[in-house]
Amino acid sequence: MWLRNLLYDGETGDVLVSQTNNEFDDPLYNFSYPAHWVNSGMGLAYKNIGATFKNMQLHQGKLFYANGRDTFSVINHFESGDELLAIGQFTRNTTYAADTCQNSFYLFSGKLDTIPIWVIDAAKGYEKEWIVFY
Numbered sequence: 001m002w003l004r005n006l007l008y009d010g011e012t013g014d015v016l017v018s019q020t021n022n023e024f025d026d027p028l029y030n031f032s033y034p035a036h037w038v039n040s041g042m043g044l045a046y047k048n049i050g051a052t053f054k055n056m057q058l059h060q061g062k063l064f065y066a067n068g069r070d071t072f073s074v075i076n077h078f079e080s081g082d083e084l085l086a087i088g089q090f091t092r093n094t095t096y097a098a099d100t101c102q103n104s105f106y107l108f109s110g111k112l113d114t115i116p117i118w119v120i121d122a123a124k125g126y127e128k129e130w131i132v133f134y
Contacts, residue, residue, distance in 0.1 A: 009034055011044055041079045041121075048077055058086070058117070080121035087114050 007017035011034075018030045035042035055066035063072040078084075091110035 011036070041081060043079065048079075048082065051077065053077075061122075074119060078119040080119055082119040084117045084119065085114055086117050087112055089113070090115060 001020065003018055003020045005015045005018050006029075008014065009016050014032065014034065016032050016034070020028050020030075022028055036044065053072070056072060057064040057066065057068050059068070063074055064070060065072055089108040089110050090113050092108055
């Protein structure tokens with residue numbers, strides 16, 4: 001009896017194809033299909049770990065560049081389920097408008113703080129787009 005590893009996954013190093021022989025000396029093969037080949041959400045964290053994005057704004061679950069108009073392409077940088085650490089001011093200025101349609105509603109002040117937020121693919125639900133939830 002012997003076992004020979006024939007093919008490895010270039011990203012994980014896991015064995016994909018192995019060969020052995022049965023009691024009749026016929027070759028038997030085993031094939032493993034990695035989940036990250038089918039579902040990019042099962043991929044490896046090294047693709048975006050340590051990524052830093054500055055001067056971003058989070059409005060109603062959507063990520064924007066600093067100008068507040070241009071949306072940030074979440075799908076190009078994150079996978080559904082990724083956890084982000086947001087550093088910013090999270091205390092709302094109460095002296096400004098209470099209307100969410102007014103830009104002044106989104107003014108924050110206070111000390112810098114950190115909060116975890118998660119990326120969720122809402123395309124499967126009502127929103128039909130990628131959203132960042134916190």
